[in-house]
Each structure stands twice: as structure tokens, then as C-alpha cells.
Amino acid sequence: MQIRFFLAGVFxxxxxxxxxPVRAQTxxxxxxxxxxxxxxWPKPTNLHVLxxxxxxxxxxxxxxxxxxxxxxxxxxxxxxGTQPRxxxxxxxxxxxxxxxxxxxxxxxxxxxxxxxxxxVADAKPEQKNVxxxxxxxxxxxxxxxxxxxxxxxxxxxxMPPPGGPPKPQ
Ligand code: HEC
Ligand code: HEC
Numbered sequence: 001m002q003i004r005f006f007l008a009g010v011f012x013x014x015x016x017x018x019x020x021p022v023r024a025q026t027x028x029x030x031x032x033x034x035x036x037x038x039x040x041w042p043k044p045t046n047l048h049v050l051x052x053x054x055x056x057x058x059x060x061x062x063x064x065x066x067x068x069x070x071x072x073x074x075x076x077x078x079x080x081g082t083q084p085r086x087x088x089x090x091x092x093x094x095x096x097x098x099x100x101x102x103x104x105x106x107x108x109x110x111x112x113x114x115x116x117x118x119x120v121a122d123a124k125p126e127q128k129n130v131x132x133x134x135x136x137x138x139x140x141x142x143x144x145x146x147x148x149x150x151x152x153x154x155x156x157x158x159m160p161p162p163g164g165p166p167k168p169q
Pocket of ligand 2: 100
């Protein structure tokens, strides 16, 4: 179940973060499925980077993509509301939410400006773009990649890399 949520999130995050035009959709009938754990979801009032007319379902897929990709819960980015156990989703009080907006813009820019020029034949469609998960892989701060030892001692064929072995960053 969780895995399905995660994947759905990842794919729709990809959709929102890439440049492919989103297929024109007939506007969904509102009510059904619009009820959150604490009553009906209000219409978003504070979207600055996601499409303002995003459907509730798509917004939730994007948000579940964030929680899965960063290994966090909604309250990592969203500040508490006035009632206990409620979050004020429209509030920008938490710095993590503001950083997340920058990250959405950055991810779009990477895909639009750079990866759109690259078309590796072997890359599967879901490998052609970066998503939050490409870097974060379940962590709020991306983990530093340390190459396995054999790659540190030279290039394939025993050639030393130009400039000597890489120094750890
Ligand atoms: C990594 C940070 C992050 C996480 C985790 C996150 N969100 Fe968000 N959320 C955002 C950002 C950023 C926006 C605003 C996007 C924009 O400006 O277009 C937002 C907007 C929203 C909105 C619209 C609020 C409004 O009125 O404008 C709702 C509702 C929402 N999130 C629900 C959730 C739920 C439910 C979860 C947990 C499943 C969640 N979010 C997890 C970053 C996050
Ligand atoms: C190209 C790699 C990359 C991608 C893609 C990426 N991030 Fe990040 N993210 C980083 C790095 C690196 C940092 C730490 C930056 C720093 O501290 O200077 C970071 C930091 C963050 C933080 C702050 C963590 C903290 O502890 O305060 C949030 C929140 C975040 N990213 C959310 C996202 C979301 C949401 C997405 C997808 C829309 C995303 N990131 C996509 C590399 C990436």
C-alpha cells in the first residue's frame, strides 16, 4: 500500500516538475474524496509554484511524493494550526516549506533547461528527469555519495584518473 502511494507520488511529482504539457482534463466533480481526516479540504489559497488550479488529488499525490522522497511527515514542512493535531497547510511559517518551493523551482529548471537537451537512448522514461527522490532518496538532507573503493583507485583498464585519485569532498 505504502509503496503504491509512494510510486504514485513520484510519478505525479515528475509530471508536475517536468515540462511536458499536462493533458487537458475536464474539471473533476468536486465533493467525493475531498474529505480529509478532519473534514473537507479547503481550496488551496497559497500556491506559488504548483499550478493554482491543481486538483485536490494531484496536490495530494505531489505532497505524498514529498513525504516519501524525503522520509518525513506533512508536519516537516507544514506549521501547526490553531486546533490541536491540525496543520495550517497555507501557512509559510516553516522554513522547510519555503526551501521546498525553491527545490521545486530548481528541479523544474534542471529538467527544463538541461535534461531536455539530453536524450539517452537507454534511459527509461522515468529516468529522464530528476525528481526530489533522485537526490533525497528518503532523507531530508541528501546523503553524501561515497564511491565504492575499487572506483577510487583508477579508471577502467587501470588508467589513473586525470589529476590523480579523487580526494573525498
Ligand atoms: C517537503 C515539504 C512538504 C511536505 C513534506 C508536505 N508539503 Fe504540503 N506543501 C509544500 C509546499 C512547498 C506547498 C506550497 C506549494 C506552492 O507554493 O505552490 C504545499 C502546499 C500544500 C497544501 C496547499 C495549502 C494552501 O492552501 O495553499 C496542502 C493542502 C498541503 N500542502 C498538504 C500536505 C499534506 C497533506 C502533506 C503530507 C501528506 C504535505 N502537504 C507534505 C511542502 C510540503
Ligand atoms: C539535485 C539534487 C536535489 C533535488 C532534485 C532536490 N533536492 Fe532538496 N536538497 C538538496 C540538497 C543538496 C539540499 C541541502 C542544501 C543545503 O543545505 O545547502 C537539499 C535540501 C532540501 C530541504 C531542506 C532540508 C533541511 O534539513 O532543512 C528540503 C525541504 C528539500 N531539499 C526538499 C526538496 C524537494 C521537495 C524536492 C523536490 C521538489 C527536492 N528537495 C529536490 C538536493 C536536491
